[in-house]
Amino acid sequence: MTAKHSAAKTNSYAQQLEQLKNKESHLLKEVGDQWQTPTPLFWGINAKFGPFVHDVFTDGHNSKCPNFYTAEDNALVQDWTKDFAGGVGFANPPYSRPCLDDDNQAITGMRNIIAKAMAEREKGAKFVFAIKCAPSEVWWPEHADHVCFVRGRISFDLPTWFIPANEKQEASSAGFGMAIVVFDKNWTGERMSYISRDALVKQGQMLLDMIESTAKSQGYTSSSIENRPDNSKKGERIASSQIDIEEQISRHEKQTVNEPEQTAETIKSKFVWPNEVFDIVEKAFELHPDKISNYRQRTLCEQTNKMRLDGDSADDILTELTAMLAKCEPIGEVA
Incomplete structure (x- = not known):
């Protein structure tokens, strides 16, 4: 700042x-x-x-x-x-x-x-x-x-x-x-x-939760003067540690250069969306099981969360996601 x-x-x-x-x-x-x-x-x-x-x-x-x-x-x-x-x-x-x-x-x-x-x-x-x-x-x-x-x-x-x-x-x-x-x-x-x-x-609070989840998913850390050594006196002002954000971003980019294809479970663990978001997206894919991909799952999660913040109902969001998937090409044969 x-x-x-x-x-x-x-x-x-x-x-x-x-x-x-x-x-x-x-x-x-x-x-x-x-x-x-x-x-x-x-x-x-x-x-x-x-x-x-x-x-x-x-x-x-x-x-x-x-x-x-x-x-x-x-x-x-x-x-x-x-x-x-x-x-x-x-x-x-x-x-x-x-x-x-x-x-x-x-x-x-x-x-x-x-x-x-x-x-x-x-x-x-x-x-x-x-x-x-x-x-x-x-x-x-x-x-x-x-x-x-x-x-x-x-x-x-x-x-x-x-x-x-x-x-x-x-x-x-x-x-x-x-x-x-x-x-x-x-x-x-x-x-x-x-x-x-x-x-x-x-x-x-929803925005704060999203920010915290995104920061954690990207491996960033936060610092606060409340993080005091155990031997500090009550009220003692402890300087916050300097966080090298650029170093963290660089480290994250190096880790993801050769990142393998992710499964639905790894996406869910890395991109920390509210359970309500995943539930709606999963329902949309149940209607279009031949169109599941990691990229589409991330895209639908982002769209769902945006509409959720805008106050749209779960039914309206599901209708929107279904319409989006209807325009997509099938990924392949469903087992």
Whole structure:
């Protein structure tokens, strides 16, 4: 992941945040505007309104996107239109009281943030905010291009650096109402819509499961600061090991250059699809037993999973797969 400015000038807001992160323990009331978007929820929003390329407000460690601004960068003085480069930005903005950086430029405050958003929108930037559903607030973005109200209260996550000072420091599950706000002056859809929180989270979790399964099937590994040595102290920050992704890809390519023809079982073990996907594909091949091949099985699994994510029923998916196989040539005589 890449921050906007690695040598950005610091400011009092960023310094206070860094001091808070480095404390030995924390109280819930200290979290302030550092609550994080739940990962499955983010991926659900990303699936519907993304793909997102830039996280506008982060603490430097909680970005959901490949590129991001930190408190040191001060997102409100950056050129979003240029930095997003035609992509879509994402923001879970801070709700703290207005604060100025050392150059007397606003760094927080929802009125300042929405004003910046509208200015960047006029320049052509496209971005999506996940904000508290509060139409009565003076900062409410009534001139946004689309507002999607989320049915169901949202509970946000504690930051990864939060170390509870005692057993009472547990996040409440009460949550609050949320709206997904789209800023895009070329938006041609409806002005308002509604979506279920559970639907967003479900779709997001499905995408996360697919990503994890694909990574495992390709032999890639993941690293986390939660992977600590047994002798580390509680709260001690352990640097994540550097993963050489290029080396892993190279190793994988060398292994597959002379890869033998795979059986249906090896495909099933290597390409980790949900059982529901395999069940539908197997039913399709039962109707066309003379058209089974490894390539077609992979193709139908991909199509099934895509339609499943789009909300198509199992019957509709089976009909689609059957039609696809009907156009294929038989592989050979069936034993």
